[in-house]
Amino acid sequence: MVTPELICANWNFGSTGCERIGRHGCKDCQLVTYCSRECQKANWPQHKPSCKSPLRKEAWQPAWTLEGRTPAFMGGGLGQVFGDKKYLWGNVPAFDVLQLDKNEGADYSGPLRILFAASGDIRHVVKTISELPGSYSGTIEVTLNDRDGDIVARNIILHLVALVVDDIAIAVDCIIHLWYSALIRESDWNILQQQIRPLIEEICTKTAAKPPGTILGKTWSFDQRSLRVVLAKSAWDELLRYLDAPPGMDAQRAQQVRTIITLAESRKDYRDRYMCCIPPAHRVAFHKFREDGLVLPFGYPRGEFQVPNPTLYYGRCSWPMPDNADPRHGWPAEEVEDTSTGRATADIYGKLFFYLRGKISAFLMRLHSIDASFKLLQVDAASISDYVDPASFSRIDVSNISDYGWLGIHRTLLYMVPLLKPRLENPHATLITLFMNAVEETLTDKDRLRDLTPHSASSLKLVRYLPPDRRPTSRYDPVIVKVNMARDLVMDYDAIFDRYSSKLEFQKAAALLGAAMKHTHSIIDKWPYKLKLRPGKSGAQEEFDRAPGGGLSSKERYVEWRLTT
Template sequence: MDVTINTERIAFLARNVIVSLCALDATQSVQGHDQAYMSGTIDTIIHVWYSAFLTRDIVQYLEERIQPLLEQVRHHLDGKTPDTVLEHTWKFSGGRGSYLRLSLPVVRWNYVINSLKTPTALSYQVAKAQMQHVTLDPRRRDAREYHYSKMTDSPHLRMVYQRFLEDGMLLPFGHSRLDFVYPNGALFPEDIKYGYAESGSPLAAWGVLDVNKTPWAAENDLYGKLYFFLRGVIGNILHWLGPNEIGLCFHNVPIRTLPSRLASGKYDRIEVSNVCGREELSIRDTFQLFSGHLKDPADNPHATLMTWFVNAAKEPKDARGNAQSLPITFRLQLLYNNFDSKAPASHQVFTLVHVPGFIDRYFTEYMNTREFEQIAGESGMEMKSENTVVDKWAVRPKDDDTMTDHYLYLSSPHPLIERCVEWRKRGS
């Protein structure tokens, strides 16, 4: 399996590379089948990505196993100008020969190589103060209170989220934090302001109901459940990596530049993030940039281009990009994340049951005004009538969900109107 990943923010790229190296190193290591070693690798991946502080064991593992891999590149940078682009490939013996390839200009290579290191002057106390300056910023109090207002019917979520803001640790609520005293170099100082915004909850990337089903003694500790949920997900990935081969290619370029880096590469699946929904790219631009890199129907009739629209259904615009006005009744019900839990029960039920119908109709109107079907035809593409990779509305409540499930949805960081549109080349 070959996977190409483009991340425009260098801090995110560095963390992606670090956790990927951790995973690949674990599967090729002589200790690869040792449960304690694998468990430590899983913890390392979780905390490097989500937590502001690390234990001595995690820091030692990163220094002994991952930093030497990064240092392999350093001597190649000598004498090069900052904008010189260099490519490096790490090869691993796990499976049939996995690899990780990274192409960066010298100045960004220096960032990645040094991303695990923290200044000696950055003590635990100083780092925690820096973190809380962001997470508990008085200027963001209104935004935090709005986020909390969605948790009125799930007060336990307020408690676990508040603790996450205070200590920056993704751990079960009652788990000791005493050993986590080493600032996470992958977060400090450049990335800390991005990782802990109101929308930066660790829950934002995962299905809240799936997380809530995770067995855990503290039933209402959703972050504790997330910790064990992630241990299961990462453990399954490491188990899969053992006998299988994967090639990871990372890029750090603007999305419009990416196709030139792909050469003649063809893919079974291409996933474009919310750039279409944020109006950074039109759907026509997306087809022009990426349809040529999607495999032809003769090679793979299931090849799919996925485009995400996170907020399009609540940002009405006509085909020229001009704002439209929504009917008052629609605005009052739009959307789950504006749901008023103090409203009468009859209004709550109406909102939860009927708003999806409004959203479906509005997104259809959105696609019509933006001429999706016509542009797809001109680009040799067509929309799938039914999604085959993920649900069209992947993170909104289902008809058979309970009211408790609905409250969890409403309390989550998801906007609940994320729409995935899947495309294929004509003729498939």
């Protein structure tokens, strides 16, 4: 992988600073790079608090240990979800929903239609199109639907930026910051106002007299690419307001209302618990993102970022997401950590920034070489058949609406199976369902107690990853907390999920609709977030150490479905 050109970290607010390439890393923290020893010395007063932060030390202790008290997460219900409940960023990693080489074949050039019935953000679209085989020259049609207006509005805006801005480098960084950063640059703001707003204003002006509930569609064409948006009239008017400056909010106020959530004093023990489980080298970068909310390399200038991101602060004076929302959770942790940041090897958000640059660049370049069309909707997934053609999709991804608390598997199959292409047209057509809560809802007290015994398979495996190096000093010792947090990662849940699927008669429900569960998956592993390597094997410890940072429990189970006729 090509090493990105990291700028020298010797910069100050209000001045240009050094603009040369940073080729030498800070040997103590590995968070920043410098062009020379002179620049490193000049920047030391600014860098010292981060470089010498107690968070970097192996001996760092969480506040509850230092203060000799019971941690807040052991109390009765101190906010399982703290902050607003919007999920504007992905909470499971993006994956390629086509996997052409494993299915239709790398040389396939026929048409492809993909439906994301409960899309969330656009990460799966970016990953799928960016990873199309170079030989693919067919047409691809992607339909994204979500019932959350905030998600749909942001997806529309990001697609428009991707299709309207000619300079790929400019478009890429604009997309990254509109997608993930709490503050954006004036240049990003200008793109919204000068290139995106006129497109939406035209629709709102032409339909001003229409009743609010009128369904209106608009198609924009850009050479061989197109974007169609179908929304109620009221939603079109709301879409325009996502481009407005948040009323009465400047950069300082935006950061204040954000850190009320992300750095809440009442959540200090939750943050410390998380930091117990990640490498010391990553804690400083994690804390900095909680402070400034900017997806940038650690040593990059922040002075340009002075505009509150209107797509995040739209219509509110508060931060819209839970305190633990993190852009890293939407992308494969191993791929992000394998991204080069030169000598700044501990800069995990810098790695994310350059990973996103690479993925989004590949996505945009691929759009320039194929016929691609996008359709965005805002309807309940149960009624999506009113807006799309039946028996027409090569892939359907529904996220976790198949979980019991949402549509459930029976209704999901009922609504989605008829939308798959018949086997005679495409035997590889696949419906992808995710069960995030099934295992947790099925586990019994007996199951949990069995795995807690010292000689259980999970306990014996866990001790190989976390060999005891000292006797715990209390029941809330960080060593015990880390063991308890890591236990999920080493447990086997196959029998638990089989019990769940048997109880809900997955096979019978599918058969009634002319479908079946795929015994061998061809898109995504059944348990993609379980540890793959045995303890003691090369890379196993690194895999284990990386897992807690991804925000996953390893209980997430995918099921793929195919038509039988």
